Amino acid sequence: EVQLVESGGGLVKRGGSLRLSCATSGFMFSLYRMNWLRQAPGKGLEWVSSISSSGTSIYYAESVKGRFTISRDNAKNSIYLQMNSLRAEDTAVYFCARDDLGMADLDYWGQGTLVTVSS
Amino acid sequence: SSELTQDPAVSVALGQTVRITCQGDSLRSYYTNWFQQKPGQAPKLVIYGKNNRPSGIPDRFSGSTSGSTASLTITGAQAEDEADYYCNSRDSGGYHRVFGGGTKLTVL
Numbered sequence: 640e641v642q643l644v645e646s647g648g649g650l651v652k653r654g655g656s657l658r659l660s661c662a663t664s665g666f667m668f669s670l671y672r673m674n675w676l677r678q679a680p681g682k683g684l685e686w687v688s689s690i691s692s693s694g695t696s697i698y699y700a701e702s703v704k705g706r707f708t709i710s711r712d713n714a715k716n717s718i719y720l721q722m723n724s725l726r727a728e729d730t731a732v733y734f735c736a737r738d739d740l741g742m743a744d745l746d747y748w749g750q751g752t753l754v755t756v757s758s
Numbered sequence: 759s760s761e762l763t764q765d766p767a768v769s770v771a772l773g774q775t776v777r778i779t780c781q782g783d784s785l786r787s788y789y790t791n792w793f794q795q796k797p798g799q800a801p802k803l804v805i806y807g808k809n810n811r812p813s814g815i816p817d818r819f820s821g822s823t824s825g826s827t828a829s830l831t832i833t834g835a836q837a838e839d840e841a842d843y844y845c846n847s848r849d850s851g852g853y854h855r856v857f858g859g860g861t862k863l864t865v866l
Contacts, residue, residue, distance in 0.1 A: 683858070698853045745846065
């Protein structure tokens, strides 16, 4: 069974840093592109970042570029999101999600971890 | 353009057919994915590619695209289909993902 479990969320002050983790199981992690997405309270979905299976191709939304860093450890079947210079507008539930090897983007999601940035 | 536009809310009578639409220039070049999200839950992929359903998604869900408009059709809506629905695709460069603002579906 494919599972993705996010952790690391919490309350942080504006300008602070936080590192999110997404631990996976149930599939050959090293073959799959992975993503971080977020959803502000009561709002829609926003893609944050993607990382290729090898970690060599990385993309960021403009809203987080230069502040967030995505990474992965294929030996630990995990991806990470280092978030620096956090702003109030970064407050959201952060999800990790897998891209299928075929056409299905974002075919499996974790349950999310809440990040709250206080001013 | 990297924007996808959805109607904020749609309603349907139980057992009837409903279409949820998504407009955006990038839909002319890239497939649209559709996600269902119920309160307190993670989004679930219901349609991907040209018109494909992941395992476990009922066949009352279908997708189509015409020009810059993608549609998610639920034929014979059930009470459990009441949820928020989001369309998703790529931006014009192909590497960034974009989402519509979501459509809240109410089953009457």
